[in-house]
Amino acid sequence: MIKKRKPIVALVLSILSPGLGHVYAGNVKKGLLLFLLQYGVLFLLGKLGLLSTAYGIWFLILFLACLYLYAMFSAVRLALANKTYELKPYNRWYWYLAIFALILVVSQTLISSRGSMLGFELYQVPSNPMKPTLQPGDYIAVDTQDQSLNIGDVVVFRYPNNRQVLFTQRIVALGNDKVAIKDGQVMLNGEPELIASVDESFRCSDVSISMPERVVPEGQVFLLGDWRDNSNDSRYWGALPESDVIGIVTYIWLSKEFSRIGNKIKR
Known part of the structure; x- marks a missing residue:
């Protein structure tokens, strides 16, 4: 069956996930590449420990913004170019639904388990x-x-x-x-612990000025x-x-x- 690809559909599918619009418009390989690129970069940045830094987070946000913009623009162009497109077996609504469900599962897994999986x-x-x-x-x-x-x-x-x-x-x-508080200063094993020092304005109450020694x-x-x-x-x-x-x-x-x-x- 020959059926023209609609740019608006390619755009909407790309907004749902980079690569999905390319599958609709007839380039499965590129669609799969964009899908893997999105999650591959996320996983790599997490394992390198960069997502626990401000710069890593900013880079990820910028990368995703650029990836989404590119995917939308590219998918729309591909749809416009395919004026006489022969439908493939994967160009069925249930395949798009299945792919989108897979994307949701992967996204939810990474988001809910980011602490253990991505660090x-x-x-x-x-x-x-x-x-x-x-x-x-x-x-x-x-x-x-x-x-x-x-x-x-x-x-x-x-x-x-x-x-x-x-x-x-x-x-x-x-x-x-052994930890105690004496005259507002944290005492660690009998010595002042300067790392734990705070300004006097933040330790005025009795419980902040004195605490008997405790063993952790x-x-x-x-x-x-x-x-x-x-x-x-x-x-x-x-x-x-x-x-x-x-x-x-x-x-x-x-x-x-x-x-x-x-x-x-x-x-």
Whole structure:
């Protein structure tokens, strides 16, 4: 059967997924290449650890924007060129539906399992216990591949009293460490831990100025918010199992304040 290809259909299918419009317009090989390129680059960037950086995220957004624009333009041109197109077995509505369903499954799998499969997570900070390091509205990149936790790391973790809720705080002590707060200064194994120091304006209440020494159990971490007076942290619910840590916060990749965009979260 000879049937002309409609540019508008090629455009809409390309918007749904790069490559799908090419399948409709008669170039299966190019369609498959665009499909594999999209997810191949995503997988490669994730495994290289670049998606836990601000620059990697920006590059991915730019790459996908360019890929979609190219796919739409190319598919429309191909449809316009195929004025007398002989339908192939795959040019049936159920094949497009099956391909689109496959795309949805692959996309959903990568999105829902990005932490384990691609090594990164993206979150928005909703509250201010980590001010001034993190502020409400900051979008943060989280490295879920690095399993080596260190003093000073800012991490995302599951709140012990409700594991469906995620918190962001700073590690100030590891397993077998002795941690205390004296005159507002975090003391680690009897010595001041400068990485955990915060400005006096963020530690005015009694619980932020003094805390008796505690021993952190092996395999657990002790966490504090940088805004000590406004943080529900290990002072109240104890040390956290390392297994409840989702990942280490690496960058602010987007923020309401332009000057904060791209800031690296340091220990």
